[in-house]
Amino acid sequence: MSQQNLLPITWKTDAVEAYEHARVGRVFNHRRPHRYPVGVVNAEREEHIVQAVQIALQKNFRVSVRSGGHSWAAWSVRDNAILIDLGNYKQIELNETTGIVTVSPSTTGKMINDLLSEKGLLFPGGHCPDVGLGGFLLQGGMGWVCRSWGWACQYVKAIDVVTADGQQLKCNEKENEDLFWAARGAGPGFPAIITRFYLQTKPLPKHMRSSTYIFPKNHFKTALNWVKSIAETYDEDTEIVCVGLYIPDYEESVVLVGLVTFKSSEHEAIAALQEAEDSVPSGYLQKDFARSTTLQQEYMHQGLANPEGHRYCADNAYIDNDADVASVLEEAFTTLPSRKSFALWFAMAPVSRRPLPDMALSMQSDHYFAIYTIWETASDDDRCQSLVSNVMNKMAPFSVGQYLGDSDFQVRNTKYWGEDQGKKLMRIRKKWDPEGRICGYLDNRDQSGVEGLRNKL
């Protein structure tokens, strides 16, 4: 690692092992990209971020950013760019009077909630313990009980940024409000580098319980139609999912309906899960009603479902509210390409039926579908990726758009925002980064640049 004005930077021309570690060592997906930044800055403080941008300006390189390294398509790893890795830049400070927590972008959902839970508070961060808040919040953030607590980005009160020309700015509803608007939904096309988020927290509900109902895969339609029919009006502190997956007891894949509720008393938690228990259709293989759980246990389960050191391919679709959702999703749920892969339906109503605040995030429907294909060896790459493509192509006519968080624009380009919001976002990007200094959306051959995405189905 060479030092330039004490800047911790590893250049592409440095020792291969050190460069490779800096390039992809913090990338979650082990399907490594063939893209090579000119240098990687391991920023420890804000000043390093400003210095990195200045080097990029002087030498005419682009800039890419990594917070938690969990983007499926490794968006941070780009050619002809200085990659600013924020993994060593750490800050979490809670103002106990306002309940606002200030965090650096590499803070993870688990890190923030480990601190907050000691103070009786919660932030609805990502389900997986190690997802970075940087990428997660920029995309909107489907956090705990998103279906009624709302998108995690709705809890962002302000941000600090370093702009594409190296200025340090504060952004909120009143100052640099267009950047603040874009930070809630622009995803990896945000035209600046966020150095700090100011987040509103919630009181921590002290009692968590969960119910699971496991059906054979040939009962998929029954299971999904049931859970879909109760979801929209279900208790508002309860998260509801339907997952196609393999579990150890069965050779064939199964369909799991899961509910997790967050309440202030045990009595309320059990009562919240009763409606599902009373209406579950016959034919399930196993059930587990109102088991006591904790956020730590839920993080552990999510961590096991998304193991480290694996190759991943994820894709997703918001399914049209008027579609026959169970028929549209059946193939994806019942033809998983490996024992570790899973397909997910996430209930988004009633949030999907409420008007959103004025922000870039503007795409939703009642039905979020995602497929996470997980395997171990490069020889399975083509098979797993083509299965995902095949399933997604058939689903396309029933989709109204996608969530940035589980997308890969190199493979598919569709609609990610409402019509007006998409146009406004592309204008804001051009205003703040007219030269395309910050890498932006990684499409096929990384060409989108200043223009961004077309936002067309």
Ligand SMILES: Cc1cc2nc3c(=O)[nH]c(=O)nc-3n(C[C@H](O)[C@H](O)[C@H](O)COP(=O)(O)OP(=O)(O)OC[C@H]3O[C@@H](n4cnc5c(N)ncnc54)[C@H](O)[C@@H]3O)c2cc1C
């Ligand atoms: C195992 C796993 C579980 C997941 N679970 C969820 C979930 O429950 N809910 C959900 O909504 N999503 C989930 N995701 C998707 C996840 O939110 C996105 O992949 C997100 O991009 C990850 O953020 P990151 O900071 O870790 O990623 P990174 O790869 O570090 O960042 C992704 C991109 O975001 C931009 N970016 C990041 N930080 C900054 C910054 N400080 N300034 C400017 N731009 C920045 C950059 O373009 C960067 O390349 C999951 C992903 C994985 C791998």
